[in-house]
Amino acid sequence: MPTFRAPRGTRDLLPADAARFQGLIAIARDLTDRYGYRPIETPVFEQAAVFERGIGEVTDVVEKELFRIAPRTDEAEAWALRPEPTAGIVRAWVQHGMQTWPQPVRLTTIGPMFRYDRPQAGRYRQFWQFDVEALGDPGPAIDAEIIELGHRFYGRAGVAGVEVHLNSIGDAACRPSYLAALVDFYRERAGAVPGPARARLERNPLRLLDSKDPTMVAINAGAPRIVDHLCAACAAHFAAVRAHLDAVHVPYRLEPGLVRGLDYYSRTAFEYYVTAREGQQQALGGGGRYDGLVELLGGRPAPGIGFGLGLDRVALVLEEQGMADDAGPGVPAPDVVVVSADPADTIARFVVATRLRGAGLAAQPDLGQRKLGRQLEAAARDGAHFAVILGDELAGGHVQVRDLKAGSQRLVAVDDLARELGRAVASHRHGTGE
Numbered sequence: 001m002p003t004f005r006a007p008r009g010t011r012d013l014l015p016a017d018a019a020r021f022q023g024l025i026a027i028a029r030d031l032t033d034r035y036g037y038r039p040i041e042t043p044v045f046e047q048a049a050v051f052e053r054g055i056g057e058v059t060d061v062v063e064k065e066l067f068r069i070a071p072r073t074d075e076a077e078a079w080a081l082r083p084e085p086t087a088g089i090v091r092a093w094v095q096h097g098m099q100t101w102p103q104p105v106r107l108t109t110i111g112p113m114f115r116y117d118r119p120q121a122g123r124y125r126q127f128w129q130f131d132v133e134a135l136g137d138p139g140p141a142i143d144a145e146i147i148e149l150g151h152r153f154y155g156r157a158g159v160a161g162v163e164v165h166l167n168s169i170g171d172a173a174c175r176p177s178y179l180a181a182l183v184d185f186y187r188e189r190a191g192a193v194p195g196p197a198r199a200r201l202e203r204n205p206l207r208l209l210d211s212k213d214p215t216m217v218a219i220n221a222g223a224p225r226i227v228d229h230l231c232a233a234c235a236a237h238f239a240a241v242r243a244h245l246d247a248v249h250v251p252y253r254l255e256p257g258l259v260r261g262l263d264y265y266s267r268t269a270f271e272y273y274v275t276a277r278e279g280q281q282q283a284l285g286g287g288g289r290y291d292g293l294v295e296l297l298g299g300r301p302a303p304g305i306g307f308g309l310g311l312d313r314v315a316l317v318l319e320e321q322g323m324a325d326d327a328g329p330g331v332p333a334p335d336v337v338v339v340s341a342d343p344a345d346t347i348a349r350f351v352v353a354t355r356l357r358g359a360g361l362a363a364q365p366d367l368g369q370r371k372l373g374r375q376l377e378a379a380a381r382d383g384a385h386f387a388v389i390l391g392d393e394l395a396g397g398h399v400q401v402r403d404l405k406a407g408s409q410r411l412v413a414v415d416d417l418a419r420e421l422g423r424a425v426a427s428h429r430h431g432t433g434e
Ligand code: HAM
Pocket: 083, 084, 085, 086, 115, 117, 122, 123, 124, 125, 126, 127, 128, 129, 131, 132, 133, 261, 262, 283, 284, 285, 286, 287, 288, 289, 290, 305, 306, 307, 308, 309, 310, 311, 312, 313
């Protein structure tokens, strides 16, 4: 027999991990509800062209990391797993004519994304993103709303020391002349620029600024900065975004080298980092404005901005900071366990527990065939408050209800059981402030 393992770069989220993720998702949902972002779900795979055109052919995400789905012989369409949700959401915007909805349209989604990345801590081939998008508003106020929302999410999740790195990468008016200056700069140093970077120089010079190659990092320190080449409209937009952030005291740092890894961005670009995270350069999240993306994917031009926050990285940082609460086995203790004197009588336990569950109680029948003592031991271990014990009294329509915490026990009519237990559980919860 082969030993099967989760594919390289993927992880099983066991109950304790999954419970932590669910906690983060609950925070994200609570915030987006309050900020007026409505849920959207798009397929985890799309036509590959949605990503190629939307994210850009000359990006790592498309060139190296796209999980392509081999087409079946009878299908011409090439598909790929989504490496991020923005392109798919914009595809949906165009397909469903959302430009006719009241503007702006605020949307949010949470789910797994797929990138054929080189796996390492915090970098996986399947990872989770909390994403928000606001379409139809050119900003700048909504840019600040989104940046503040992401910052608040980290605060609510308990991540300490999150800082926004902020830049403007200009628009169609000012970027071309900046790119020309950048290409000139690299050409003057062509001898020093490593081969892979040189290959990208003509096709996508902005990507060179994003390089992690130490030689490029050194060269880039002297590269022209886009903030020095912004047109008047982009400069005014950028100043207004900062003024809005200042007004709500979101801490940010201007990062002229921040260009983002996807091609659809214009103007506002930002990433979230934990300051002074030992040896870590990984962004916890990032986003920006994409005013040309709707048109690129075939729609009437409409502006947009959003972010994607990596939940795996949030969980990792919480662990590093000692903030990962012990979620235990990930299942809350049952209110009630149902046990019986007859080890073989699983039907009676199953029937009573099913009735209690139908009445809204967290009831857990012991479905094994072990002795009553063992069943009660397991109930205490699971942290149950009450045990319903089925014995001889059942013939007369009664059962024993034991309060496992108080050690008391009394006879209750089966017909009254759900009501009595419901009341007891409610008063117990009230008493413990749960
Ligand atoms: P991104 O910067 O490519 O942006 O990804 C956003 C976040 O996803 C990253 O900051 C990181 O936390 C997480 N992430 C990315 N790749 C991985 C990986 N391999 N393993 C674990 N986490 C990862 C976007 O995806 C844009 N769609 C954001 C956006 C939304 N822009 C506008 N709207």
